[in-house]
Amino acid sequence: MPIFVKTPSGKIVKVEVKVLYTLQDVKAIIESFIGCPVADCRMIYAGNELQDCKTLAFYNIEENSTLEVLPSWIQIFIKTWNGKTIMLDVARSNTVREVKDKIFCKVRVPVHFQSIVFSGKRLEDKWRLARYNIEKDSTLHMVLAW
Incomplete structure (x- = not known):
């Protein structure tokens, strides 16, 4: 049907x-x-x-x-380049680019200057969080990409 x-x-x-x-x-x-x-x-x-x-x-x-x-929302943490930690509500289906947009709203660092790292690996904008096994309460690191 x-x-x-x-x-x-x-x-x-x-x-x-x-x-x-x-x-x-x-x-x-x-x-x-x-x-x-x-x-x-x-x-x-x-x-x-x-x-x-x-x-x-x-x-x-x-x-x-x-x-x-x-989407089912999960809470993740972003450790910024200056040591500050912010919390974001995201879906595991969000792309890394969408997470960068959320980070921009919190810390005003333009997306093209953000590089996101999880478990020692730089994340690509086009991939979804689920691909990287990012779960509830995961901590990602945002470094500046000049």
């Missing part, structure tokens, strides 16, 4: 599912459609958060229903 899914970016995609699919199954299908990890995201239907282990039938989700995918 077809259902619609509103992604975190606001895009609505139509996917084919079966009523006995779990929400975890649906997330895997959505991920293949949008090319972005949604395993850590929350699924909402009719204002209620859905559990991954339950089926669409359990929630009475019918043909042409619309589910919404929302």
Whole structure:
């Protein structure tokens, strides 16, 4: 049966599912459609958060229903070049570039002057935090890149 899914970016995609699919199954299908990890995201239907282990039938989700995918927020810490530590709320699906934008809002260092390091590795702007295994309470280091 077809259902619609509103992604975190606001895009609505139509996917084919079966009523006995779990929400975890649906997330895997959505991920293949949008090319972005949604395993850590929350699924909402009719204002209620859905559990991954339950089926669409359990929630009475019918043909042409619309589910919404929302990021699950985690808290991370950014140690800045001057030793100051700031806290950010991010989604593991955020790109490093999006994190740099959030850092700019807090410390006013332009994005092109920021270099982000985690576990001794410089992070690339285009990749998502999940790719680098950044979890809740991780500490990233922001150094100046001149």
